[in-house]
Amino acid sequence: MKKSNELRRYDDSARMNHWVIALLFFLAGLSGLAFFHPSLFFLANLFGGGAWDRILHPYFGLGLCVSFLGLFLRVKHENAWNAQDKVWLSGAGEMFKGNKAAMPPVGKYNAGQKIVFWFTAASMLILLVTGVLFWHAWFPHFPIWARRVGVLLHALSAVVLVLTVIVHVYAAIWVKGTTRAMTRGTVTSNWAKMNHSLWYEEMTRK
Amino acid sequence: MTMNSSLDIVARSATTTPSPSVRQGVEVAKLIDESKCIGCKACQVACSQWNDLSDDIGTNVGVYENPLNLSDKSWTLMRFSEVEDTKGAMEWLIRKDGCMHCADPGCLKACPSPGAIVQYANGIVDFQQDNCIGCGNCATGCPFDIPRISKKDNKAYKCTLCSDRVGVGLEPACVKTCPTGAITFGKKEDMVAYGDKRAGELKERGFQTAALYNPGGVGGTHVMYVLKHGDKPELYAGLPANPSISPLVSLWKGTLKPLAVFGMVGAIVAGFFHYMKVGPVEETEDEKESA
Numbered sequence: 001m002k003k004s005n006e007l008r009r010y011d012d013s014a015r016m017n018h019w020v021i022a023l024l025f026f027l028a029g030l031s032g033l034a035f036f037h038p039s040l041f042f043l044a045n046l047f048g049g050g051a052w053d054r055i056l057h058p059y060f061g062l063g064l065c066v067s068f069l070g071l072f073l074r075v076k077h078e079n080a081w082n083a084q085d086k087v088w089l090s091g092a093g094e095m096f097k098g099n100k101a102a103m104p105p106v107g108k109y110n111a112g113q114k115i116v117f118w119f120t121a122a123s124m125l126i127l128l129v130t131g132v133l134f135w136h137a138w139f140p141h142f143p144i145w146a147r148r149v150g151v152l153l154h155a156l157s158a159v160v161l162v163l164t165v166i167v168h169v170y171a172a173i174w175v176k177g178t179t180r181a182m183t184r185g186t187v188t189s190n191w192a193k194m195n196h197s198l199w200y201e202e203m204t205r206k
Numbered sequence: 207m208t209m210n211s212s213l214d215i216v217a218r219s220a221t222t223t224p225s226p227s228v229r230q231g232v233e234v235a236k237l238i239d240e241s242k243c244i245g246c247k248a249c250q251v252a253c254s255q256w257n258d259l260s261d262d263i264g265t266n267v268g269v270y271e272n273p274l275n276l277s278d279k280s281w282t283l284m285r286f287s288e289v290e291d292t293k294g295a296m297e298w299l300i301r302k303d304g305c306m307h308c309a310d311p312g313c314l315k316a317c318p319s320p321g322a323i324v325q326y327a328n329g330i331v332d333f334q335q336d337n338c339i340g341c342g343n344c345a346t347g348c349p350f351d352i353p354r355i356s357k358k359d360n361k362a363y364k365c366t367l368c369s370d371r372v373g374v375g376l377e378p379a380c381v382k383t384c385p386t387g388a389i390t391f392g393k394k395e396d397m398v399a400y401g402d403k404r405a406g407e408l409k410e411r412g413f414q415t416a417a418l419y420n421p422g423g424v425g426g427t428h429v430m431y432v433l434k435h436g437d438k439p440e441l442y443a444g445l446p447a448n449p450s451i452s453p454l455v456s457l458w459k460g461t462l463k464p465l466a467v468f469g470m471v472g473a474i475v476a477g478f479f480h481y482m483k484v485g486p487v488e489e490t491e492d493e494k495e496s497a
Contacts, residue, residue: 034318035318035341036318036463036466036467037463037464037466037467038220038221038222038318038320039222039467040467041220041318041319041320044339049339050319050337050339051338051339051340051360053339054339054340054341055340096480096484097484098484098485098487100487134341134342134343134346136340136341136342136355136360137360140342140355144345144346144351147342147345147346148346148452148454148455149454151316151343151346151454151455151458152454152455152458155458155463155466156462159466159469159470162470163469163470163473166470166473166474166477167473170477170480170481173481173486174477174480174481174486174487175486175487176486176487176488176489177488177489188489190489191489194489195487
């Protein structure tokens with residue numbers, strides 16, 4: 001139950017959607033990294049060896065993209081870029097120093113979060129399209145040049161996605177009081193005032 | 207599938223440490239003299255017989271190729287090209303297609319599975335199907351469109367240059383069976399010399415552009431051709447004039463991937479140290495009380 005000094009940030013379905021994405025990201029990510037570089041091939045053992053890893057990876061990826069689509073549609077409007085985001089971004093250096101007070105007030109998402117969101121969406125779209133190009137089990141007839149382009153772009157966008165998720169997870173660990181938004185669905189009023197003051201005002205005005 | 211225990215390995219797919227390579231190997235090569243080939247397909251039969259392969263019975267679509275294309279069970283194939291020369295006369299060009307056993311193999315470079323593709327010191331590039339995971343990247347990396355993925359077991363197959371025969375001092379089965387002597391086998395340097403000599407003879411007989419096909423873009427090959435029209439290899443069912451590993455494959459596999467691994471690990475390490483230096487962003491106690 002939500003207490004008086006708490007604000008609801010995510011409802012149950014948004015949170016479950018997020019965690020399905022998170023689990024599938026790790027399944028798809030770890031199974032895919034096995035093919036990325038010889039130093040990571042040992043990860044294939046987590047999935048029953050190289051052949052099983054090759055069989056499973058595309059299904060994990062497909063599931064990831066489908067489940068992300070749900071969250072994408074849910075929060076894309078709240079991630080639209082606006083003029084305040086530019087101001088926030090120009091002051092991002094202060095944010096890195098932990099100087100929260102120097103940052104301009106933001107709504108539900110700050111510019112950094114929005115960038116994470118759009119990078120995730122873009123890289124996942126590229127991963128989906130290029131992955132189909134060399135999913136041999138179902139699509140064996142794409143020309144070799146298309147598969148070459150596909151493999152390269154797939155790996156590049158996978159790196160972008162992994163780096164983006166590292167930033168996303170780190171930000172949640174770094175800014176205290178954040179993870180409960182996804183584990184419990186609520187945040188404290190203090191947290192909201194401090195990190196998303198415009199959203200706080202919007203929520204308390206209701 | 208081979209007896210790699212008796213052959214030295216100089217390169218191994220998805221492997222970053224040296225391969226077992228203390229023994230000395232002599233580079234071998236197969237030379238296919240297109241001008242001597244009569245298109246009898248005995249090489250295809252010998253290949254099937256030695257390797258215990260029997261391709262599915264296909265359908266006749268009115269061309270000489272049989273089967274129509276390379277497959278997991280057909281590792282070599284005579285390709286027939288009808289070409290009009292400058293005087294308007296028809297010429298029938300026949301090329302025995304199959305793995306070229308590149309010195310710089312694109313399949314091996316593209317393969318993500320350790321030891322699924324090996325290159326022996328004698329130059330033979332061989333697939334180890336028990337290590338193959340069936341991803342198809344070898345076909346993506348190959349400049350000659352050779353590897354085929356089996357629908358039965360999802361493993362990649364291609365000509366082994368009879369590495370099992372060569373390993374015990376025999377020539378490949380296709381060489382043994384060729385009735386016209388169009389296919390010869392021996393030390394790479396001898397085959398290059400012999401191929402150059404044959405190209406010279408063909409020039410004397412009026413084929414001004416005859417040449418040995420041993421393309422430098424893939425470091426040379428261990429299967430070479432003597433071509434009457436050495437200036438236009440494409441005439442021979444699209445044999446590439448300047449084959450090389452696609453930069454999409456080599457740049458990514460060679461340079462960018464290690465850097466990307468470094469970048470991803472680096473991002474995690476950077477995050478760790480950022481936290482230790484700056485500390486967490488916390489809710490202030492005062493505000494908590496006032497709320």
